[in-house]
Amino acid sequence: MLGGFDSYLFRQIFSSYAPCKRCSIEIEKEARIMNTLKDPKTAAELDRLFESARGDPLRFVRLIPHALKGITERKTLWEIMTPGAMKDVFIPIDREKGGLLYVLARSMAARRIVEFGTSFGISTIYLAAAIKDNDGIEVIGTEIEPSKREAACANLTAAGLADFVDIRLGDAMQTLETVDAPIDLLFMDGWKDLYLPVLEMLKPKLKPGALVVSDNIHTFKKTLKPYEDYLSSGDNGFESITLPLTSGFAVSVYTNGR
Numbered sequence: 001m002l003g004g005f006d007s008y009l010f011r012q013i014f015s016s017y018a019p020c021k022r023c024s025i026e027i028e029k030e031a032r033i034m035n036t037l038k039d040p041k042t043a044a045e046l047d048r049l050f051e052s053a054r055g056d057p058l059r060f061v062r063l064i065p066h067a068l069k070g071i072t073e074r075k076t077l078w079e080i081m082t083p084g085a086m087k088d089v090f091i092p093i094d095r096e097k098g099g100l101l102y103v104l105a106r107s108m109a110a111r112r113i114v115e116f117g118t119s120f121g122i123s124t125i126y127l128a129a130a131i132k133d134n135d136g137i138e139v140i141g142t143e144i145e146p147s148k149r150e151a152a153c154a155n156l157t158a159a160g161l162a163d164f165v166d167i168r169l170g171d172a173m174q175t176l177e178t179v180d181a182p183i184d185l186l187f188m189d190g191w192k193d194l195y196l197p198v199l200e201m202l203k204p205k206l207k208p209g210a211l212v213v214s215d216n217i218h219t220f221k222k223t224l225k226p227y228e229d230y231l232s233s234g235d236n237g238f239e240s241i242t243l244p245l246t247s248g249f250a251v252s253v254y255t256n257g258r
């Protein structure tokens, strides 16, 4: 308990204590909110985007004639649902998955995150918030549909996170080829037939202990079977678990056989 003279002495000592510039920066950093998802600008942009994404069911209904035409022409799902045909559809992760991505990236102090399939940038906002709060390097996202990539860049700017992302336009197999190592976290959410080729291409750049998080494991069970087997067999340097979040969310760690 401080009282009287003790308290006077305490005040005198500490009011005259001038921390060095470096210390005051550290103190300031500790004092500011360290969850960017709670920043009003970021939270408002996520609210706005999730609200727009609520229009997805109607957008899918509008695609029915296109899908029926493709079926009569004996096209595959991926030939019908091209990125161009799906240019207005968000198909985003939900808030629960976004929150999990943020927490995972924070827990491992991820500095470089790669995302396959950016769409309008909802998942990218969660990942970029973690990179910002980790004092990390960047999120490298990729989107093949030009109008979506443009919208994603604008949305990341509105969320106050443009400085933490590099959203590359084009096919992931080309745009992600030049990503620098090491990668701490790889998020897979593009077209499912490319999950395995993208993973194989980026595997040499994964840091030991890196996470590979993959959406829609249950929705596209057949297409993703070889991918899921690759991650869960234990023969390829990964340990994996699929969480029963909507449509199946696999979280895999790259152990590199250790």
Ligand SMILES: C[S@@+](CC[C@H](N)C(=O)[O-])C[C@H]1O[C@@H](n2cnc3c(N)ncnc32)[C@H](O)[C@@H]1O
Pocket (backbone or CB within 6 Å): 083, 086, 090, 091, 092, 093, 116, 117, 118, 119, 120, 121, 122, 123, 124, 142, 143, 144, 145, 148, 170, 171, 172, 173, 189, 190, 191, 194
């Ligand atoms: C499910 S959405 C991504 C949703 C996003 N992750 C989110 O949570 O907001 C998949 C996206 O991957 C894009 N895509 C599909 N194939 C691609 C490819 N080869 N290269 C880059 N992007 C691709 C599609 O255009 C689509 O916008």
